[in-house]
Amino acid sequence: MTYEQNRVQWRLLGTVLSVACLAWIYGGILLAQSEQRVDVTIKDYKFVTKQSTLRLGFPTVISVRNEDAERHDFSSTMFEGIPTQIEKDGVIVYGRGVGGVFLDPKREATIRFDMTRPGRHVFRCSIHPTMSGELLLLSAEAV
DSSP, X not given: OOHHHHHHHHHHHHHHHHHHHHHHHHHHHHHHHTOEEEEEEEETTEEEEEEOOEETTSEEEEEEEEOSSXXXXXXXXXXXXXXXXXXXXXXXXXXXXXXXXXXXXXXXXXXXXXXXXOEEEEEEOSSSTTOXXXXXXXXXXXX
């Protein structure tokens, strides 16, 4: 193999590696941007949600903050049977069958999972049964 052929092969390898690195970097950015976000604030014994349209099959992040002076629970059957991760006070709990999280006053938690079942998903506070809310999940084809 000549010096020139060697040089061309190394240049080609460098180009391939550069493209692969760029794809990895920008792919991570695109994946982070594809997360669906739901913000839930608990205030005056009510759930106040702020969200865009939720779509099936996308990573979902629910951020829950308790603004009340009482302890509340955020739980839902939407997490049943699917891998769910809850981060609260620097501790991360994950698995299947994670039903929700208890929040002391002025505390917050982050719940991560993939939306897999379309429909209306109710969430509630088991401590205060009159508190409830819902998320509507559309299939990607419906959007």
